[in-house]
Amino acid sequence: xxxxxxxxxxxxxxxxxxxxxxxxxxxxxxxxxxxxxxxxxxxxxxxxxxxxxxxxxxxxxxxxxxxxxxxxxxxxxxxxxxxxxxxxxxxxxxxxxxxxxxxx
Amino acid sequence: xxxxxxxxxxxxxxxxxxxxxxxxxxxxxxxxxxxxxxxxxxxxxxxxxxxxxxxxxxxxxxxxxxxxxxxxxxxxxxxxxxxxxxxxxxxxxxxxxxxxxxxxxxxxxxxxxxxxxxxxxxxxxxxxxxxxxxxxxxxxxxxxxxxxxxxxxxxxxxxxxxxxxxxxxxxxxxxxxxxxxxxxxxxxxxxxxxxxxxxxxxxxxxxxxxxxxxxxxxxxxxxxxxxxxxxxxxxxxxxxxxxxxxxxxxxxxxxxxxxxxxxxxxxxxxxxxxxxxxxxxxxxxxxxxxxxxxxxxxxxxxxxxxxxxxxxxxxxxxxxxxxxxxxxxxxxxxxxxxxxxxxxxxxxxxxxxxxxxxxxxxxxxxxxxxxxxxxxxxxxxxxxxxxxxxxxxxxxxxxxxxxxxxxxxxxxxxxxxxxxxxxxxxxxxxxxxxxxxxxxxxxxxxxxxxxxxxxxxxxxxxxxxxxxxxxxxxxxxxxxxxxxxxxxxxxxxxxxxxxxxxxxxxxxxxxxxxxxxxxxxxxxxxxxx
Numbered sequence: 001x002x003x004x005x006x007x008x009x010x011x012x013x014x015x016x017x018x019x020x021x022x023x024x025x026x027x028x029x030x031x032x033x034x035x036x037x038x039x040x041x042x043x044x045x046x047x048x049x050x051x052x053x054x055x056x057x058x059x060x061x062x063x064x065x066x067x068x069x070x071x072x073x074x075x076x077x078x079x080x081x082x083x084x085x086x087x088x089x090x091x092x093x094x095x096x097x098x099x100x101x102x103x104x
Numbered sequence: 105x106x107x108x109x110x111x112x113x114x115x116x117x118x119x120x121x122x123x124x125x126x127x128x129x130x131x132x133x134x135x136x137x138x139x140x141x142x143x144x145x146x147x148x149x150x151x152x153x154x155x156x157x158x159x160x161x162x163x164x165x166x167x168x169x170x171x172x173x174x175x176x177x178x179x180x181x182x183x184x185x186x187x188x189x190x191x192x193x194x195x196x197x198x199x200x201x202x203x204x205x206x207x208x209x210x211x212x213x214x215x216x217x218x219x220x221x222x223x224x225x226x227x228x229x230x231x232x233x234x235x236x237x238x239x240x241x242x243x244x245x246x247x248x249x250x251x252x253x254x255x256x257x258x259x260x261x262x263x264x265x266x267x268x269x270x271x272x273x274x275x276x277x278x279x280x281x282x283x284x285x286x287x288x289x290x291x292x293x294x295x296x297x298x299x300x301x302x303x304x305x306x307x308x309x310x311x312x313x314x315x316x317x318x319x320x321x322x323x324x325x326x327x328x329x330x331x332x333x334x335x336x337x338x339x340x341x342x343x344x345x346x347x348x349x350x351x352x353x354x355x356x357x358x359x360x361x362x363x364x365x366x367x368x369x370x371x372x373x374x375x376x377x378x379x380x381x382x383x384x385x386x387x388x389x390x391x392x393x394x395x396x397x398x399x400x401x402x403x404x405x406x407x408x409x410x411x412x413x414x415x416x417x418x419x420x421x422x423x424x425x426x427x428x429x430x431x432x433x434x435x436x437x438x439x440x441x442x443x444x445x446x447x448x449x450x451x452x453x454x455x456x457x458x459x460x461x462x463x464x465x466x467x468x469x470x471x472x473x474x475x476x477x478x479x480x481x482x483x484x485x486x487x488x489x490x491x492x493x494x495x496x497x498x499x500x501x502x503x504x505x506x507x508x509x510x511x512x513x514x515x516x517x518x519x520x521x522x523x524x525x526x527x528x529x530x531x532x533x534x535x536x537x538x539x540x541x542x543x544x545x546x547x548x549x550x551x552x553x554x555x556x557x558x559x560x561x562x563x564x565x566x567x568x569x570x571x572x573x574x575x576x577x578x579x580x581x582x583x584x585x586x587x588x589x590x591x592x593x594x595x596x597x598x599x600x601x602x603x604x605x606x607x608x609x610x611x612x613x614x615x616x617x618x619x620x621x622x623x624x625x626x627x628x629x630x631x632x633x
Contacts, residue, residue, distance in 0.1 A: 005341070006249075033248055037244065037359065043249050045234060045320040046233055056232065056319050056320065058232075058320065059236055059240060061237050062236065063139070063243060064138070068231075
């Protein structure tokens with residue numbers, strides 16, 4: 001999913017590859033890119049499940065307005081992953097309702 | 105409480121332009137932006153802008169953004185990021201949320217340049233992961249360097265839908281189709297044409313009725329609509345896509361102005377609820393101004409000028425420039441603004457249907473309904489020169505404000521004139537040198553360099569090309585016509601790039617002479633380059 005070569009954009013100015021925890025698994029992304037971008041590069045599309053109907057939600061606006069992409073980051077719920085830069089060692093968890101969980 | 109002479113809210117094209125204008129006049133300025141990066145949407149705009157030299161036409165939005173940031177830095181403008189303005193209160197007190205702490209600022213004047221947000225349309229399954237704004241897709245691919253999906257349906261054929269579709273192709277995504285519920289293409293014909301010639305179908309009078317999938321989008325169901333925009337049963341088509349992008353317009357983010365107590369109006373032509381403004385952008389509250397999309401949806405080019413006008417007015421009120429200097433600036437900016445606001449797609453012409461151009465030419469029906477010109481309709485336009493040898497064909501058939509082709513031609517072959525919305529004409533007395541600069545520079549990618557005397561029975565077509573991998577001399581493939589249908593075999597005989605064309609290559613392909621008027625795109629053979 002990463003764009004390796006682009007006809008117009010020469011450099012996406014990414015930070016170094018760093019490790020972070022996604023639902024307990026050690027994975028990699030570039031420091032400074034949005035958490036959502038790092039997840040999308042891995043093929044992740046579901047960021048959370050809604051509280052009542054347990055419906056999946058993912059990136060919708062990508063600029064921090066809609067809050068569809070919120071996840072549990074470093075133990076804090078409702079973090080907008082599309083505008084939160086990835087840092088080494090972060091823990092990122094799928095959000096179920098308002099908290100992390102292990103499934104419906 | 106920290107004090108500044110001017111607080112600008114929003115570090116997009118309008119806000120930055122305003123801050124620069126004010127700082128140049130000698131004012132103390134601070135700019136707040138809720139995002140982690142400045143520039144607003146400019147850094148996502150990797151296409152070349154329209155307009156004239158003074159509007160930075162033929163320059164990509166991303167470069168305009170870089171220039172604005174460099175200028176702001178040189179002037180020592182204080183840009184505070186991750187700073188959300190919560191409200192504007194009495195006496196121009198502004199509360200800002202910075203790192204979970206509310207800080208209060210006060211200024212002599214405030215410019216609200218908060219831009220716009222994307223509109224959405226609800227349909228069955230629209231909340232599935234994989235349905236997103238076209239702007240979201242643009243952010244993912246052009247800022248984050250991530251493809252939003254593999255195969256995409258674009259809903260909306262305004263300039264945003266068309267430009268983002270093209271950018272999705274540049275990012276290596278497949279675009280299954282562009283649809284629009286309206287019976288006509290909403291954006292510039294040239295933007296539509298550069299997408300349709302690659303083979304992407306554009307369906308007008310179609311809407312999306314369902315996104316299907318278990319955990320994310322697996323397909324999209326589209327259907328034809330009647331005159332009342334209701335889906336017609338039996339016309340459904342299911343497209344296998346993993347992403348649906350919505351590009352159905354923008355709404356001004358005018359909440360700050362509204363909450364501050366500015367007089368508001370609902371103006372559909374401007375995109376929604378907007379503040380009532382004076383000529384210089386002042387709201388009903390003295391020294392609180394609005395500039396850019398927050399005042400009504402337009403292009404970044406006009407947003408930048410609006411920012412400058414507001415800042416100049418404030419500089420005059422605070423005594424940094426005198427009445428004479430202000431009058432000069434205002435006249436120049438107003439003139440520049442009226443130039444870019446002209447033509448068929450001008451803000452005041454929203455929803456209007458034009459059958460003829462200003463010059464009296466009939467607008468192509470094929471262009472308006474399918475997104476590409478038909479050869480027979482094109483023949484009525486003036487920029488066709490059938491003279492032998494090397495010549496250019498300009499497929500620019502609507503009155504849009506743009507004239508870089510006229511400036512760039514070293515031989516002076518192209519005439520737009522002083523009214524930059526005029527359709528370009530050719531000066532038949534001047535001889536095309538075949539340099540191809542116009543091909544590479546045209547923001548609409550609507551100019552082709554044709555040579556009908558290349559070799560016996562064959563000619564060449566030079567076309568703008570902005571994809572990877574860049575074909576090389578000797579590559580073989582198919583020539584596609586304006587609709588994207590293959591018409592004949594083609595061989596690449598030259599690929600020209602230079603700095604002035606800024607990453608747009610001119611690809612020259614050899615085709616039989618009888619296809620010179622139809623071959624408009626090159627598709628490399630499978631397995632080839």
